[in-house]
């Protein structure tokens with residue numbers, strides 16, 4: 249196996265994945281920042297080299313990122329990254345948009361990193377012309393970057409800067425680009441809701457990420473919402 253010059257790597261099978269995908273995964277990711285010998289950043293990523301059940305095909309891959317990155321390359325640390333339904337579908341191979349498998353991280357077989365959104369902190373010192381600085385928080389400009397990782401390298405064009413992060417948490421920032429945007433489009437693209445006319449919208453799955461964002465938009469715009477959720481007790485009975 250030939251490795252890219254700047255990367256040293258190893259992959260572990262997924263005994264750790266259920267724990268790694270637990271509810272505190274995003275927060276755990278944010279706490280990890282190890283600097284290895286000679287300034288190499290020790291990084292981990294949840295990768296897959298074939299489609300299937302995430303518990304079967306994901307593995308935790310460790311690799312090092314060189315300290316001698318060019319100023320045009322950002323070194324990012326992950327502060328928070330969620331698990332969305334589409335992330336799972338992508339790994340299953342049933343989602344229309346699928347990131348390509350590559351050898352960039354030095355995995356034994358070409359792989360993709362799971363996850364599509366997250367909040368990242370810039371650890372490097374970008375060129376002043378980029379309008380980005382060390383310590384800034386950024387989100388990914390597009391889906392498919394692969395966000396389930398402790399660190400990443402990216403081009404300034406890959407990211408959008410959070411211009412004022414005061415009062416925001418990494419979890420809020422790391423979950424803004426998928427579900428709230430979907431709720432916005434859902435409410436704006438198909439009907440014109442008029443608060444003056446007392447318009448309402450009704451939705452099911454209202455406790456989902458998308459649903460809760462829709463409720464908040466409704467409140468912001470003065471449009472009333474009727475929100476249907478399934479009965480938790482029924483669901484628990486079915487599981488027993």
Ligand SMILES: NC(=O)c1ccc[n+]([C@@H]2O[C@H](COP(=O)([O-])OP(=O)(O)OC[C@H]3O[C@@H](n4cnc5c(N)ncnc54)[C@H](OP(=O)(O)O)[C@@H]3O)[C@@H](O)[C@H]2O)c1
Nearest residue numbers: 332333334426427430453454455456457458459478480483
């Ligand atoms: N651009 C896009 O096309 C786009 C973007 C974002 C999301 N989405 C889609 O929007 C949906 C919501 O995404 P999300 O991230 O907001 O989801 P989420 O936060 O994970 O919530 C999932 C919702 O589905 C409900 N649910 C799950 N299984 C169910 C079942 N068997 N019967 C009835 N309800 C069930 C859950 O109810 P309980 O809490 O009772 O389990 C919960 O309300 C997903 O289908 C997602 O793929 C599409």
